[in-house]
Amino acid sequence: MIKPLKKAVLPVAGLGTRFLPATKSMPKEMLPVVDRPLIQYALDEARAAGIEQFCLITGRGKDSLIDYFDVAYELEDTLRQRGKKESLEALYPSSIEAGSLTALRQQSPLGLGHAIWCARTFVGDDPFAILLPDDLIMATPGCLAQMVEVYNEYGGNVVAVTEVPREKTSSYGIVDIEKDDGxxxxxxxxxxxxxxxxxxxNLSIIGRYILSPEIMKYLSKMEKGAGNEVQLTDSMEKLIGQMPFHGLRYNxxxxxxxxxxxxxxxxxxxxLKRPDLAPAMRKIIQKYAHEEVK
Structure with a gap:
């Protein structure tokens, strides 16, 4: 019997050095795309796929990620008193059911595999999803929801995959293919x-995974791989052959x-996907599209 997927781990302990100085005092996962932070998009995608329990793997200086999903009583009360119904409704997606969010610290940056291992108690004996907020995916239904359909049919492990230029394989986890139906x-x-x-x-794994809890026994060995870090893919490799392992070319x-x-x-x-912003964004693009770089 295939266990239903209800848990998700979101590794958010990275330093965000590519976005310094903005990330000097704020997590990169709190950087907004239009008017929602990256972490919100990831959580929304997970909830739409049926996830009910969430675990953030955080680091020092990342407390604002936890605060973001808390109730802002003073702000909400002020908005109500001022009749700001639209602004109040905009806050609702950032709320999360009490008791459904766990935060754990990764004290040392030892790699993605180590970050996932930190969630071992949260995972227990259940299958779990991993969402990397850096990978923002525009899809309907969401990428994870598409993966859940595969998981519900085959069980085991499912990863999202996409083709990358051959010369860039050294930047990704790359799969070896046994069968491919397109x-x-x-x-x-x-x-x-x-x-x-x-x-x-040239088929790479991107930041969406559904994994079996058995992976934890391999991660616990703390074997270091590429970059002298504990790589998640090294432990995933050991699950292949023991249970189904599929890659989904998501829409x-x-x-x-x-x-x-x-x-x-x-x-x-x-x-451009927002009816309230698309006309203005098109004008902005047209304004700068032919402007010479000075």
Whole structure:
């Protein structure tokens, strides 16, 4: 019997050095795309996929991520008194049911695998999703919801995959393919950041995973891999052959908000999807599209 997926882990302990100095005093996951922070998009995607329990893996200086999902009594009361109904409604998505959010500290930056291992007690014996907020995905239904459909049919492990240029495989976890029907891939291996000539394919894993709790016993060994860090993909590799392992070519567009260019592109794309902002954004684009760089 396939256990229902109800838990999600969101690793948010990174330093956000690419966005300094903005991230000197605020987590990069709190950077807004239009009017919602990255962490909100990730949580909304998870809730839409049926997730009910959330675990943030945080670090020093990340308390604002937890505060964001708390109730802002004073602000809400002020908005009510002033009749700001629209502003009050805008706050509702940032609320989360009491007892459904857990925060754990990753005291040392030892890699994504180590961050996930920190959630071992939260995960217990249940399957769990991982969402990396840096990967902002525009999709209907959401990327994780699409993955849940695959998980509910096959069980085991499911990752979101997308093709990358061969010369950029050294920046991603790359899968080895056993079967490929154009949408769903049966995975026979995973390699973390291989050089192009050693990459088994150009199909990369992006920041969405559904994993079996059995992965924790491999993560607990703290074996270091690429970059001298505990890599999640190294432990995922050990699950292959023991249980189903699939990659889904999701329907949607991914924006790499861990880079400045990807973050800026996301601003434009999400603004253009908003009826209240699209006309103004088109005018802005037209204004600057042909302006010479000085």
């Amino acid at each position: 949408k769903l891939v049966t995975i026979s291996g995973v390699v973390e950041k291989p050089e192009p000539e050693q990459a088994p394919s 949607g567009v991914r924006y790499d908000c861990g880079s400045k260019s990807g973050f800026l592109e996301a601003q434009v794309a999400f603004a």
